[in-house]
Amino acid sequence: MLNYKPLFFITGLILSKLALFMYIPMLLALFTADVGTQEFFLSIVLGHTASFLLLHFGRVQHFRLGVREMFLLTTLVWVIGSAFAALPFMLIEHMSYTDAYFETMSGITTTGSTVLSGLDTMPHSVLMWRSILQWLGGIGFIVMGVAILPFLNVGGMRLFQTESSEWSDKSTPKTQQLAWQILQVYLVLTICCYFGYLASGMTQFEAINHAMTTLSTGGYSTSDSSMSHFSAAAHWNASLFMFLGGLPFLLLIHAFKKRSTKHIYRDAQVLGFVKLVLVSTALITLFLWWHNTFPLADAVRISLFNVISVITTTGFGLSDFSAWGNFATLIFFFLMFAGACSGSTSGGIKIFRFQIAATLLKKQTQQLLHPRGVFPQNYNKRRVNDAIIRSLVAFILSYFITILITAAILAAFGSDLVVSLTGAITAVSNVGPGLGELIGPSGNFASLPDASKWALSVAMLMGRLEILTVTVLFFPAFWRG
Amino acid sequence: MLNYKPLFFITGLILSKLALFMYIPMLLALFTADVGTQEFFLSIVLGHTASFLLLHFGRVQHFRLGVREMFLLTTLVWVIGSAFAALPFMLIEHMSYTDAYFETMSGITTTGSTVLSGLDTMPHSVLMWRSILQWLGGIGFIVMGVAILPFLNVGGMRLFQTESSEWSDKSTPKTQQLAWQILQVYLVLTICCYFGYLASGMTQFEAINHAMTTLSTGGYSTSDSSMSHFSAAAHWNASLFMFLGGLPFLLLIHAFKKRSTKHIYRDAQVLGFVKLVLVSTALITLFLWWHNTFPLADAVRISLFNVISVITTTGFGLSDFSAWGNFATLIFFFLMFAGACSGSTSGGIKIFRFQIAATLLKKQTQQLLHPRGVFPQNYNKRRVNDAIIRSLVAFILSYFITILITAAILAAFGSDLVVSLTGAITAVSNVGPGLGELIGPSGNFASLPDASKWALSVAMLMGRLEILTVTVLFFPAFWRG
Numbered sequence: 001m002l003n004y005k006p007l008f009f010i011t012g013l014i015l016s017k018l019a020l021f022m023y024i025p026m027l028l029a030l031f032t033a034d035v036g037t038q039e040f041f042l043s044i045v046l047g048h049t050a051s052f053l054l055l056h057f058g059r060v061q062h063f064r065l066g067v068r069e070m071f072l073l074t075t076l077v078w079v080i081g082s083a084f085a086a087l088p089f090m091l092i093e094h095m096s097y098t099d100a101y102f103e104t105m106s107g108i109t110t111t112g113s114t115v116l117s118g119l120d121t122m123p124h125s126v127l128m129w130r131s132i133l134q135w136l137g138g139i140g141f142i143v144m145g146v147a148i149l150p151f152l153n154v155g156g157m158r159l160f161q162t163e164s165s166e167w168s169d170k171s172t173p174k175t176q177q178l179a180w181q182i183l184q185v186y187l188v189l190t191i192c193c194y195f196g197y198l199a200s201g202m203t204q205f206e207a208i209n210h211a212m213t214t215l216s217t218g219g220y221s222t223s224d225s226s227m228s229h230f231s232a233a234a235h236w237n238a239s240l241f242m243f244l245g246g247l248p249f250l251l252l253i254h255a256f257k258k259r260s261t262k263h264i265y266r267d268a269q270v271l272g273f274v275k276l277v278l279v280s281t282a283l284i285t286l287f288l289w290w291h292n293t294f295p296l297a298d299a300v301r302i303s304l305f306n307v308i309s310v311i312t313t314t315g316f317g318l319s320d321f322s323a324w325g326n327f328a329t330l331i332f333f334f335l336m337f338a339g340a341c342s343g344s345t346s347g348g349i350k351i352f353r354f355q356i357a358a359t360l361l362k363k364q365t366q367q368l369l370h371p372r373g374v375f376p377q378n379y380n381k382r383r384v385n386d387a388i389i390r391s392l393v394a395f396i397l398s399y400f401i402t403i404l405i406t407a408a409i410l411a412a413f414g415s416d417l418v419v420s421l422t423g424a425i426t427a428v429s430n431v432g433p434g435l436g437e438l439i440g441p442s443g444n445f446a447s448l449p450d451a452s453k454w455a456l457s458v459a460m461l462m463g464r465l466e467i468l469t470v471t472v473l474f475f476p477a478f479w480r481g
Numbered sequence: 482m483l484n485y486k487p488l489f490f491i492t493g494l495i496l497s498k499l500a501l502f503m504y505i506p507m508l509l510a511l512f513t514a515d516v517g518t519q520e521f522f523l524s525i526v527l528g529h530t531a532s533f534l535l536l537h538f539g540r541v542q543h544f545r546l547g548v549r550e551m552f553l554l555t556t557l558v559w560v561i562g563s564a565f566a567a568l569p570f571m572l573i574e575h576m577s578y579t580d581a582y583f584e585t586m587s588g589i590t591t592t593g594s595t596v597l598s599g600l601d602t603m604p605h606s607v608l609m610w611r612s613i614l615q616w617l618g619g620i621g622f623i624v625m626g627v628a629i630l631p632f633l634n635v636g637g638m639r640l641f642q643t644e645s646s647e648w649s650d651k652s653t654p655k656t657q658q659l660a661w662q663i664l665q666v667y668l669v670l671t672i673c674c675y676f677g678y679l680a681s682g683m684t685q686f687e688a689i690n691h692a693m694t695t696l697s698t699g700g701y702s703t704s705d706s707s708m709s710h711f712s713a714a715a716h717w718n719a720s721l722f723m724f725l726g727g728l729p730f731l732l733l734i735h736a737f738k739k740r741s742t743k744h745i746y747r748d749a750q751v752l753g754f755v756k757l758v759l760v761s762t763a764l765i766t767l768f769l770w771w772h773n774t775f776p777l778a779d780a781v782r783i784s785l786f787n788v789i790s791v792i793t794t795t796g797f798g799l800s801d802f803s804a805w806g807n808f809a810t811l812i813f814f815f816l817m818f819a820g821a822c823s824g825s826t827s828g829g830i831k832i833f834r835f836q837i838a839a840t841l842l843k844k845q846t847q848q849l850l851h852p853r854g855v856f857p858q859n860y861n862k863r864r865v866n867d868a869i870i871r872s873l874v875a876f877i878l879s880y881f882i883t884i885l886i887t888a889a890i891l892a893a894f895g896s897d898l899v900v901s902l903t904g905a906i907t908a909v910s911n912v913g914p915g916l917g918e919l920i921g922p923s924g925n926f927a928s929l930p931d932a933s934k935w936a937l938s939v940a941m942l943m944g945r946l947e948i949l950t951v952t953v954l955f956f957p958a959f960w961r962g
């Protein structure tokens with residue numbers, strides 16, 4: 001039997017925290033005499049009530065969570081959190097609950113696909129709530145990635161468990177301490193990003209919002225034209241902090257503590273990330289320059305921005321890259337799968353999985369030429385054993401199966417090949433925009449049918465939780481236990 | 482140092498065999514007083530001369546082929562064979578050598594993408610040569626798959642090596658004997674298919690050609706409208722023999738010898754193949770019926786035909802499925818990757834790899850729920866060890882990398898997202914047609930730039946040779962040896 005009480009209790013805790021964060025947009029609306037005070041207040045009251053009931057019925061003297069409870073809890077927290085956090089969108093913008101839930105799930109998973117338009121004139125409380133959702137989702141994901149996923153051993157994350165536990169042997173931080181350190185670094189970087197945006201000419205409000213959605217690689221903006229609305233300096237600032245948001249946070253913490261970045265430079269995953277950014281940017285820049293789409297300086301800035309935006313799965317828009325011609329479109333299509341480093345806020349398959357795959361491919365080729373040779377396979381100075389390969393394969397398989405099923409649902413409800421495919425990919429990878437006019441960087445998801453929006457909401461959540469965390473819940477064996 | 486002499490010798494042997502097969506279209510042209518006699522005669526003379534020189538310079542007393550020689554030889558035979566077999570197309574149809582080479586490589590790899598139109602009025606010698614290329618390519622591939630690839634251990638084929646060697650322990654056939662048995666079964670089935678087509682109302686010439694391109698899952702036709710040109714009975718006959726062409730030939734041989742099909746029914750891969758065909762057909766039929774595209778009986782026939790045609794990578798056209806709406810298009814997009822059984826003439830990833838992946842996924846999910854449990858992974862009553870998983874991963878990775886690079890080249894030379902992607906997929910999977918108007922079932926590849934055609938030719942060959950057989954040649958380590 002599953003032990004439900006602790007699940008109630010922890011979900012209640014999370015709801016009460018979410019309700020606390022709702023005070024920010026409520027107070028903003030109150031003090032600027034803008035729309036939203038009543039609606040946020042109502043949501044807060046509902047949130048505190050639900051949280052009180054859950055905490056009450058879930059209270060037990062002692063509890064222990066087994067693996068199955070952990071899986072269920074991880075999914076439940078995001079599903080119920082979104083169900084609650086969607087209320088203000090519905091109440092203020094008078095949108096359907098489907099749309100509100102989509103927008104919330106997209107925010108909290110840092111996907112950043114939106115059904116809203118008219119952002120430039122939208123109540124500040126709504127915009128602020130969207131940004132807060134992404135910011136919370138970002139740090140929630142990092143903490144989950146460091147503290148919970150390695151424990152559940154989903155998707156080859158054990159590789160990082162050993163890494164972090166070895167590191168923690170020296171410095172002995174417990175999980176709570178680690179979460180606290182992550183929060184500090186995340187806050188400091190957000191504040192730096194905020195000042196950068198201020199300096200680039202953004203208003204106070206724009207800078208706060210974009211700082212939150214940049215570090216979390218979320219990609220929500222306060223303008224329909226996203227980053228095209230802002231100065232070149234803002235683009236450089238965004239590129240820098242999206243890049244930082246794509247780095248493994250444990251390494252950033254280490255760098256902050258030791259006042260040294262050498263661990264970052266030497267990390268195989270970071271190096272791979274940097275190489276991928278540079279090579280892709282070079283290709284796209286050359287292509288744009290060759291076709292005289294932009295002058296060279298602009299081509300570099302715009303290419304770098306878009307490449308980082310897609311690889312880190314931020315999804316900010318700056319000049320619609322799906323209108324740059326077929327070659328650029330195809331490169332971005334493939335980059336949508338990539339993702340930045342594990343342990344960052346970014347989604348996607350992530351660099352380390354490609355690197356492990358590459359070492360495997362190298363080993364296999366050597367093996368073909370020298371059938372009796374012994375070729376050890378290493379990654380980041382660590383042996384890659386068969387258990388890691390297997391969980392990596394399981395991850396990538398379930399990743400593509402999720403894309404396949406999501407795309408099939410979208411197609412069955414009338415979307416064409418490009419929308420179905422890139423809509424599914426962008427959701428599972430938590431990128432945000434797809435390709436093409438409809439859902440590309442200059443479009444939005446409003447026109448899709450409700451069924452497609454729910455399918456995409458599930459896909460975003462599955463992508464965020466490394467797929468298998470959610471998939472196990474669909475197995476009858478899980479519930480028989 | 483690589484030992485080149487035996488490579489010359491064996492290539493010479495293959496060229497002389499190809500030249501012998503050219504007598505068929507030459508005699509056909511001669512006796513029907515049709516175009517082509519001179520051109521085929523010239524090609525034959527050139528072929529015999531080249532073959533004579535290669536045999537002369539390659540003659541050695543004894544030879545032994547190492548692994549590296551085997552890899553080089555396998556690729557070389559197909560490349561040089563195509564270079565020679567392309568001559569008649571160039572001479573008769575006055576097409577560029579690029580187009581002729583593309584058409585030949587497409588034929589001999591049983592891909593079936595074409596640059597030709599006006600097939601209905603084309604000289605019979607040319608049509609016959611196209612069909613012969615596919616028929617030879619089909620049996621060449623089966624023999625290679627049974628005799629050479631397991632020896633080279635490419636793409637997890639060891640799984641079948643053990644299987645076939647165990648089987649051969651009882652019946653002690655040597656490779657030559659096995660090749661002979663394959664040829665017999667292949668011939669018998671081709672003849673049955675021929676009579677089926679005759680009975681369905683095809684002319685003698687149409688029946689011969691389509692029999693050769695059906696069994697080989699090649700898909701070349703004698704009409705621009707492909708199978709739409711023929712009767713419903715012809716479609717059922719095609720479905721049956723494409724299906725048989727997608728079965729493992731070793732099992733067919735076994736069935737012929739034992740006069741029993743129970744080994745076929747019990748084979749995990751065959752069962753998977755049948756399930757995939759039935760489920761896909763049901764989905765497409767329902768979709769077509771729902772949208773009133775066809776009456777139910779027609780919907781069943783046309784769906785089944787197209788599903789088998791794409792899964793077995795035959796690629797015959799019958800009513801352009803890319804015009805059936807988004808859902809059908811997407812299903813076919815995914816089926817283009819599938820492929821039928823290993824050891825058949827079909828291309829693609831192949832059923833057994835998906836099944837092994839599925840058993841892995843199942844095992845991993847169980848492992849997530851019971852971290853300390855021990856879950857053995859079996860396939861076809863055989864243990865799946867880590868070496869098989871690794872070579873399977875290497876295959877699928879290199880498969881997608883080849884698609885990625887090919888698609889990028891197509892896009893760089895101006896093709897749009899759908900053409901680039903489906904063009905690359907259809908080539909690597911040896912299916913034939915892509916999706917969309919240009920290269921879909923009712924289009925052809927003539928309008929693509931030369932660079933794209935060469936890229937596709939390489940992709941078709943790589944797909945046919947299970948990718949890694951060709952990839953190793955690109956490694957400097959291969960040549961340093």
Ligand SMILES: [K+]
Pocket residue numbers: 110111112217218219313314315430431432
């Ligand atoms: K995003």
Ligand SMILES: [K+]
Pocket residue numbers: 591592593698699700794795796911912913
């Ligand atoms: K084919």
